[in-house]
Amino acid sequence: MVPEERYHVRVKFSKVGSLKFISHLDLARTMRSSFLRAKLPIWYTMGFNPHPKMVFSLPLSVGTSSLCEFMDFMLTEPIPYDEVVSRLNAAFPAELRAISAYEPTTRFCDAGWAEYEIVFDAPNANDELVARIKDMFAGEVVIEKTTKAGTKEVDISPLCNILSCERADGGVVIRALLSCGENSFVNPKYIIDHIAANAPEMADVDYTVCRTGVFMPDKTTEFR
Amino acid sequence: MRIPESILKKVEKPGRYVGGEWGQIIKDKKDVDVRFAFCFPDTYEIGMSNLGIRILYDIMNKMDGVWCERAYAPWVDMEKEMREHDIPLWAVESGDPLADFDIVGFTLQYEMCYTNVLNMLDLAGIPLMAAERKKSDPLVVFGGPCTYNGEPVADFADIMLIGEGEDEVVELCLLFREYKHSDMTKEEFLHRAAQIEGFYVPSLYDVQYNDDGTIKSYTPKYGDIPTKVRKRIVRDMDKAPYPENLVMPYIETVQDRVVLEVYRGCIRGCRFCQAGMVYRPVREKTVERLNEAAKKLIDNTGYDEITLSSLSISDYTCIDKLTTEMLKWTDERNISLSLPSLRVNSFTKELMDKISTIRTGGITFAPEAGTQRLRDVINKNINEEELLRACRVAFSGGKTAVKLYFMQGLPTETDEDLDGIIALAREVIEEFYRTPDRVKRQPQVTISAACFVPKPFTPFQWEGQCDYDELCRRQKYVTVKNTDRKIKYNYHDAGTSRIEAVFARGDRRLCKALIEAHNRGMRLDSWEEFFSYEGWLDVFRAVGIDESFYANRTFGEDEVLPWDIIDIGVTKEFFLRERHNAYKEKTTPACSEHCSGCGANRLGGERTWCPKNAITSE
Numbered sequence: 085m086v087p088e089e090r091y092h093v094r095v096k097f098s099k100v101g102s103l104k105f106i107s108h109l110d111l112a113r114t115m116r117s118s119f120l121r122a123k124l125p126i127w128y129t130m131g132f133n134p135h136p137k138m139v140f141s142l143p144l145s146v147g148t149s150s151l152c153e154f155m156d157f158m159l160t161e162p163i164p165y166d167e168v169v170s171r172l173n174a175a176f177p178a179e180l181r182a183i184s185a186y187e188p189t190t191r192f193c194d195a196g197w198a199e200y201e202i203v204f205d206a207p208n209a210n211d212e213l214v215a216r217i218k219d220m221f222a223g224e225v226v227i228e229k230t231t232k233a234g235t236k237e238v239d240i241s242p243l244c245n246i247l248s249c250e251r252a253d254g255g256v257v258i259r260a261l262l263s264c265g266e267n268s269f270v271n272p273k274y275i276i277d278h279i280a281a282n283a284p285e286m287a288d289v290d291y292t293v294c295r296t297g298v299f300m301p302d303k304t305t306e307f308r
Numbered sequence: 309m310r311i312p313e314s315i316l317k318k319v320e321k322p323g324r325y326v327g328g329e330w331g332q333i334i335k336d337k338k339d340v341d342v343r344f345a346f347c348f349p350d351t352y353e354i355g356m357s358n359l360g361i362r363i364l365y366d367i368m369n370k371m372d373g374v375w376c377e378r379a380y381a382p383w384v385d386m387e388k389e390m391r392e393h394d395i396p397l398w399a400v401e402s403g404d405p406l407a408d409f410d411i412v413g414f415t416l417q418y419e420m421c422y423t424n425v426l427n428m429l430d431l432a433g434i435p436l437m438a439a440e441r442k443k444s445d446p447l448v449v450f451g452g453p454c455t456y457n458g459e460p461v462a463d464f465a466d467i468m469l470i471g472e473g474e475d476e477v478v479e480l481c482l483l484f485r486e487y488k489h490s491d492m493t494k495e496e497f498l499h500r501a502a503q504i505e506g507f508y509v510p511s512l513y514d515v516q517y518n519d520d521g522t523i524k525s526y527t528p529k530y531g532d533i534p535t536k537v538r539k540r541i542v543r544d545m546d547k548a549p550y551p552e553n554l555v556m557p558y559i560e561t562v563q564d565r566v567v568l569e570v571y572r573g574c575i576r577g578c579r580f581c582q583a584g585m586v587y588r589p590v591r592e593k594t595v596e597r598l599n600e601a602a603k604k605l606i607d608n609t610g611y612d613e614i615t616l617s618s619l620s621i622s623d624y625t626c627i628d629k630l631t632t633e634m635l636k637w638t639d640e641r642n643i644s645l646s647l648p649s650l651r652v653n654s655f656t657k658e659l660m661d662k663i664s665t666i667r668t669g670g671i672t673f674a675p676e677a678g679t680q681r682l683r684d685v686i687n688k689n690i691n692e693e694e695l696l697r698a699c700r701v702a703f704s705g706g707k708t709a710v711k712l713y714f715m716q717g718l719p720t721e722t723d724e725d726l727d728g729i730i731a732l733a734r735e736v737i738e739e740f741y742r743t744p745d746r747v748k749r750q751p752q753v754t755i756s757a758a759c760f761v762p763k764p765f766t767p768f769q770w771e772g773q774c775d776y777d778e779l780c781r782r783q784k785y786v787t788v789k790n791t792d793r794k795i796k797y798n799y800h801d802a803g804t805s806r807i808e809a810v811f812a813r814g815d816r817r818l819c820k821a822l823i824e825a826h827n828r829g830m831r832l833d834s835w836e837e838f839f840s841y842e843g844w845l846d847v848f849r850a851v852g853i854d855e856s857f858y859a860n861r862t863f864g865e866d867e868v869l870p871w872d873i874i875d876i877g878v879t880k881e882f883f884l885r886e887r888h889n890a891y892k893e894k895t896t897p898a899c900s901e902h903c904s905g906c907g908a909n910r911l912g913g914e915r916t917w918c919p920k921n922a923i924t925s926e
Contacts, residue, residue, distance in 0.1 A: 102328025105316055106558045110323060114558055117330070117610030134642055147317045175610070177330040177556075290314040 090127050090158040093168060094188035096308070100149040100294075101179035107146055112138060114180070115155065121175035124168065127158035141192045142264050142298065145271060150295035152198075154307075156188055190308065196301030198264040199247070200272045204279075205290040207254040213283065214249055214256060220282045221246045227274045243270045245303075259296075261303060310403040315389045323559040324352035325386065327378075327400035331555040331609065333365070334401060335375040341488065342481050344368055344376040345399045345409040345446070349416070349424035350834065352380040356555070357563030359617065360415055360452065364477050366551035374481045377401040377409075378555075381424045382431070384832070390431060397431040406432035411484060412446040413477075416454035419811035420804065420834040422461055425450075426826040429464070436823065438466045438511055443494045447484065451476070455508070456539075456586050457764040457871035460814035460822065462510035466498065470506045470874055471539030472572075474548055479504055502533040506540035509533075513873060515816055521857060523815060523868040538875040543913035545572065545591045550601050553608040565613035565646075566605045568598060570630070574619040575899035575917060577906075578676070579687045579890050580715065582763040583619055585878050588908035589915040590899055595630045602634060606643055614638065615646040622647075622654030623900070625916065631662055652690050652698040660705050671702045674713035677721075678728025684893045685720050687767075687886070692732065696739045703743040709752040710736055716782050716799070717760040717774035719890065726786050729755060733795045754796045757786070759805035763812050764871040765878065767886030772862040773809040776802055803841030807833070809859035810848075815870035818858070820851045879907035 099111070106114070116136055119126045128134040141154035159168075165185040172182040206213075225241040243263035250257055262270040272293050280287040298307040316322040346365060348355025355361065361378070368376035377399035382390060389395070396405040406412055412434065414425050426436055429448070435441050438448065450458055451469040458468045469476040483504070487497040502509040512533055516524040528535055542548040550569070557564065573590035574583065602614055614634070618624065631645065638645050647663055652673050675695055676688045683690065699710055714729050733753045740751035759779050762771045774782070779802040790797045811818060825847045832838040848855045863869065865884060872880075882905065889896060896904050899917040903909075909918040 102323075102326035102558075104313075105322035105326050107323070110558045110560070113560070114330070114556070116612075117556055120606075120610035120612060121330075121608065123607075128642065146322070147313065175330075177328055179328050290312060292313060 088127070089160060091160075091162050092156065092158055092188055093165070093185055094154055094156050094308075095168065095172065095185045096183045097153050097155065097172075098149075098151045098181045098183060099144075099153060099179065100151075103177070103179045104147055104149045108140065108143065112140070114177070118172060118175040118180075119157075122171040124163065124171060125160045127160050139192070142195065142198060142295075143269070144295065145273065145293075148272070148293045148295065152295055152298050154192065154298070156192075186308070193266050194300065195264055195298050195307040197261050197299040197303050198295055199259065199261050199297040199299070200275075201294045201296050202258040202260065202272060202275065203292050204256040204258075204286065205254070206256050206286065209251055209256045211251070213285070214251055216283060217256065217258070217279055218246065218249050220278060225278060227278055240270055240274060243268050244275065261299070264298065265301075310398065311395060312393070315386070315393065315395075319385045319389065320383060321559055324380065325382070325400070327403070329555050329557055331553050332401050333369040333375070335369075337375075337402075340373055340375040342374045342411070342485050343409045344374060344411045344413060344477075344481065345379050345406050346376055347379045347406070347412060347414045347425075347428055348381070349414055349421040349428060350381050350832075351383060352557070353559065353561045355380045356557045356561040358415065358417070359567050359569060360473065362551055362554055362567075363549070364473050365555070366553075367474060367549050368477055368481060370549075371478065371481060373485070379406060379428070381428055381832070384838075387427075387431065396433050397428055407434055407446060409446050410488065411449060411480070413449045413451065415452035416450055416458065416461070417452050418834060419454060419460075419808045420839070422811060422822055423825050423831045423833050425461065425464065426822060427831040430826065436826070437463055439463070441466065449480065453583070453586065456582070456874055456876060457812065457814070458508070458510070459816045459870040459873075460811045460818035462816045463819040464822075465510060467501050468508040468510065469540075470508050470537050471876075472542050473540075474542050476504075476506050476540055480507075499530060499533070502530070505538055508537040508874065510816070522864070523870060523872075525868060526873045536873060536875040539586070539877065539911075541589075541877075541911050541913055542572070542591070545593045545914065546597045552601070552604045554605065554611075556609055556611075563615070564611075565615055566602065566609060566611045567615055567617045568602050568605070569593075570598060570616050570618045570621060570624050571916070572618070573908075575623050576620060576689070577687055577886070577896055577898065577904070579685070579767040579886055580676075580718065580760060580763070582766050585765050585906075586876050587619065588876075588878055588906060589911060589913065589918050591913055592625060592916045595626045595633055598630060599633045603637065606641070612642060613644045613646065615648060617648065620651055622651050622659075623898075627654075631659075635662065652694045655698040655701055657701050657705065660701060670709055670711060671707055672711040672713065673698060675732060676713065676715050677718060678714065678725045678730075678732055681893055682718060682721060682725045682728070684895050685890045686715075686718055687890070687895050689895055689898070692735065695732070696735060699736050699739050700743050703740050703751075704745045706747050708740070708747060708749045709754070711754045711756060712736070714755060714757045715760045716757045716786075717779050719760075719768060719771045721774075721782075723785060726782055727789065729757070729786060730789050730792075730795070733790075734792060737792065737794050751794055752796065753794060754798065755786075755790075757783070757797070757799040759800050759802055761805050761809045761812055764869070765876050765883070767883045767890060769813070769869065769883060770863040770865060770887065772860040773806065775860055776806050779805070801836070801839070801841075803844075804833075804839055806855070806859050807841065807844050810855045811858075813863070813870070814858050817853065821847050821853050824851050877906075877908040877911040882906045
């Protein structure tokens with residue numbers, strides 16, 4: 085059997101708006117139909133039930149939007165990368181956008197850090213609250229982590245950096261750089277829960293979370 | 309998105325509330341003067357699968373100045389949040405509240421969704437009673453199969469669109485536009501609407517009753533509106549609009565694939581079946597039209613599965629040619645083709661080899677009754693030999709499990725017929741062992757038994773439903789008689805079937821029962837976890853309605869029936885003739901063999917089987 089030609093492609097994409105509430109599994113279904121609409125010759129697995137092979141990068145909680153998602157797949161014929169982007173965008177729902185496409189040179193597990201923007205809808209927030217939030221992350225950050233083995237207290241301070249915390253537009257905006265390593269993934273929910281636990285007035289405040297960037301372990305080189 | 313995110317984060321499957329799907333139509337409100345909210349009175353997952361909405365959404369959105377959006381019943385967790393935070397029901401495309409729409413349309417697919425209709429209107433803040441809605445409120449219209457007898461919901465509808473909606477929705481939007489931009493009163497508008505064929509305006513017909521509670525007459529309020537509202541049909545299925553694109557749900561839905569409608573109507577004439585009568589006359593599409601539509605839909609949607617849809621797909625005159633043509637391109641593109649509703653006499657080895665979903669999925673047949681006598685009564689023209697032959701094909705093709713559909717409580721049914729159900733299942737097991745090339749595993753037969761519900765516009769429309777206790781006894785009888793572990797017996801809830809029967813054959817006096825049920829917080833009655841038989845009996849008691857008057861009483865042949873106000877083409881004389889044939893155990897041939905003069909031929913159109921010289925009686 086002649087080995088099939090395969091061309092590895094990585095697509096960086098954003099998902100916002102209604103897509104925030106679409107689970108990983110449903111996103112994969114949407115990708116599958118988008119590829120068919122885009123008529124991109126995606127490589128199918130060879131088993132009894134052939135299906136297009138797609139691999140996604142970091143997990144993203146339902147309710148979180150992202151400007152920085154990655155998906156790997158293979159094409160059976162070479163297509164210029166900018167054409168891959170334009171054909172996908174023509175086939176994607178409006179709130180799902182392909183940003184760039186290229187040949188991957190890294191593995192997903194090479195990513196070390198993810199940056200998030202957390203916006204609290206807190207019109208009454210004052211400078212004192214902002215200072216208090218900053219203070220919560222100054223030393224140890226002890227959170228309760230629930231695993232199959234039970235609940236335990238962990239200090240996640242080595243795995244989280246609060247880049248900024250300020251008042252803006254009737255709310256509090258926090259930019260946080262959180263570890264996204266395979267065994268040290270920090271869900272932004274831990275940050276929100278930590279704030280709620282230490283500032284009771286923030287417990288019932290509505291908030292949005294958006295992943296804005298993914299970086300290598302050196303925290304400065306963008307993952308691609 | 310206008311629903312607070314904190315709520316969306318809390319509820320189950322938020323994807324069903326946010327819209328944004330590929331294929332949804334967004335219009336600029338500046339360019340729109342008729343806004344239509346197409347409501348499906350059940351959850352998103354069920355509603356998104358409805359073929360009628362797909363067709364009509366496409367038609368209305370192709371009209372200039374008309375924007376059709378979708379709305380669904382929220383699940384209980386979302387409803388609770390909505391009521392707590394005063395969030396009115398919205399349409400998924402724009403997120404605008406339904407009360408802001410010009411027309412709010414509901415498709416009524418089954419009787420048990422009626423409470424959802426009221427709950428959705430209530431959640432939208434729209435007055436429930438048509439009489440209480442002013443010109444400034446949305447116009448509420450109903451369509452779909454239940455409107456063939458929409459009397460139990462008559463007080464809630466401004467207009468019911470009877471029959472196939474393709475042309476009706478266009479005419480409705482155009483007339484509405486004229487009404488909206490003029491000083492025409494609502495009464496004048498409804499009067500005009502009632503003059504259009506297929507437009508039933510319940511408030512323009514007075515109902516008089518006899519002392520015994522039966523209906524005396526329907527009286528139109530105006531001399532220039534019809535005394536019987538005739539259903540509309542699509543005259544040429546090949547030329548009828550069919551969507552070339554679909555809204556692609558993010559979340560998994562019930563019918564998550566391209567549904568290709570092959571023809572309307574049914575040649576068979578099973579005497580319990582309403583769909584087989586109300587969709588007459590039989591009108592087929594051509595292979596060319598279907599194949600072309602299928603390709604376009606696959607290209608535009610990105611679905612990888614197509615199902616061919618109609619009441620009895622193997623009765624399509626060109627089924628072989630169609631599947632051959634389609635498989636030429638579906639196979640190489642990894643598109644799977646599926647066929648629902650196969651009849652035993654059409655189930656062949658060739659077909660099984662051809663259709664992948666038959667190869668991989670389960671196999672289901674519907675003998676409907678356990679003995680040949682009863683199958684003759686209901687005009688289900690298949691026999692045991694044909695069933696066993698079909699099962700043998702399945703077994704030699706590697707299958708071990710067969711599902712058999714039956715109905716219990718059919719007119720004239722005796723315990724002998726119930727014994728026949730078990731005996732037939734046993735024969736299927738025996739047939740497995742008689743099949744030489746069967747696989748070496750245990751066979752399994754699943755009997756799935758529904759309760760017979762008499763439906764309007766069928767030869768059995770006069771029959772009283774078997775009493776509740778008796779239905780339960782018959783279910784228990786089969787349970788006890790079934791001693792074979794290879795046979796599994798499932799049955800439908802008798803309580804649900806009885807309430808369904810009440811509303812199926814109900815009249816306008818049931819509107820007050822629905823209001824009472826709504827006031828008691830009843831909804832989602834088609835969901836086992838929310839349906840309460842006792843709750844319904846309490847409702848009927850509270851409003852002074854005897855449910856057995858509707859469900860269990862045998863209606864008189866000369867009685868005015870609640871649905872006599874509607875003309876579906878098929879005549880009452882035909883139904884009577886068929887009813888008498890049923891009691892004589894005399895079968896009636898399919899339309900393809902011989903015209904039995906049902907009356908649907910009068911409706912005209914490009915009919916597949918009807919003789920060109922119209923016959924109305926034999």
